[in-house]
Amino acid sequence: MAGAGSGKTKTLTARAANIVDSLDVWPGNILCITFTNKAAREMKERIHAAVGPGAESMWIHTFHGMCVRILRSHGDALGYTRDFTIYDTSDSLRLIKRCLGALDMDEKYFPPKTMLDFISRAKNHYEKPAEFFRETEDYVRRRAYDVYALYEEEQRDANAMDFDNLLLKTIELLEKHEDVRLYYGNKFRYVMVDEYQDTNPAQYKLIRLLCSVHGNICVVGDDDQSIYGWRGADIRNILEFEQDFPGAATIRLEQNYRSYGNILNAANTVISHNLPVSYT
Ligand SMILES: Nc1ncnc2c1ncn2[C@@H]1O[C@H](COP(=O)(O)OP(=O)(O)OP(=O)(O)O)[C@@H](O)[C@H]1O
Ligand SMILES: [Mg+2]
Known part of the structure; x- marks a missing residue:
């Protein structure tokens, strides 16, 4: 110290x-x-x-x-190949936008950057990231759970990881x-x-x-x-x-x-x- x-x-x-x-x-x-x-x-x-x-x-x-x-x-051992892709922040934001589109969530009310910040916070701070989205009254944050779930699924399908997932x-x-x-x-x-x-x-x-x-x-x-x-x-x-x-x-x-x-x-x-x- x-x-x-x-x-x-x-x-x-x-x-x-x-x-x-x-x-x-x-x-x-x-x-x-x-x-x-x-x-x-x-x-x-x-x-x-x-x-x-x-x-x-x-x-x-x-x-x-x-x-x-x-x-x-x-x-x-987790199902990734050795040449998995690493998503930087702009890749992540692009994927978030795609997820928002697929979920019919308007970027005006659910800003992609905010969604990504929520997801990152949940992952870095919480033993079980899902708890971060559930333990709140905040509507935007609660809905962000769907974005999170889809975002994770899409990354896995693409053999990719964002920085937090590393x-x-x-x-x-x-x-x-x-x-x-x-x-x-x-x-x-x-x-x-x-x-x-x-x-x-x-x-x-x-x-x-x-x-x-x-x-x-x-x-x-x-x-x-x-x-x-x-x-x-x-x-x-x-x-x-x-x-x-x-x-x-x-x-x-x-x-x-x-x-x-x-x-x-x-x-x-x-x-x-x-x-x-x-x-x-
Ligand atoms: N025992 C020592 N004798 C002489 N110079 C030293 C000694 N220890 C460190 N220094 C010098 O002091 C400076 C600061 O050292 P260092 O970067 O290791 O500090 P630090 O505690 O890691 O700083 P920070 O909190 O910014 O990370 C460096 O230029 C280093 O070479
Ligand atoms: Mg130092």
Whole structure:
């Protein structure tokens, strides 16, 4: 746990390199998850520089990058072919519009972007996405359930997955197929996650599945820095880490290596006005 610029990413990177160097662990047994492609690239470069070409076999990916890789190898267990299509946001919106047309729902009252946001929220936030649509009085959201159901069916028929499904289908794969879960659980003896404060419930679940064999996980994060609340990040993940992973040790990095004191004082004054976190 540490504030901005205190060396969290650097610590994670150095730890990965050190595990290879000092413990003589095969890099393929290490999984590092970052939040952006840029961060994954940087981490790869730094680790390659530290341990040399052997680092190639280490998995350093974003959540989505990791899921694509797992699904391309094992997604056939769920009925997808290896060359399944990935829908980007514009593909998804096009499909939503087609679904609205098929369901005779007017885009004026059911804006495609809103429908997609509902669907994404349901998938990232809810154990059973259908509950998100049912537990409301809001007519538009309730009707969005039909769009959701058709949207999912159409994707499956097209051997395609949108960004959210990359995550959800990987979870489904690991939950339904014990052999696949054990394969990755045994392969990734060291799991590391950067920017842990930004994980949403679906990502959290995925991490737990990947760690279910060894329970060997190291995460870094900043409880004052969660920026993805709007896409379902759940700050509870970091605050309750010690309960979720009993025996975990928490280390605080107190020194800031990026900014001078006057900048930090200004930033801390701003943070001190944050509303207390409420979990209702
Ligand atoms: N122990 C250290 N000694 C010297 N410089 C360091 C040390 N740790 C980190 N740095 C430098 O401080 C800067 C910030 O480090 P890093 O990016 O790892 O921080 P961070 O906590 O991940 O930041 P953010 O919250 O923005 O993700 C980098 O330029 C890094 O090289
Ligand atoms: Mg960082």
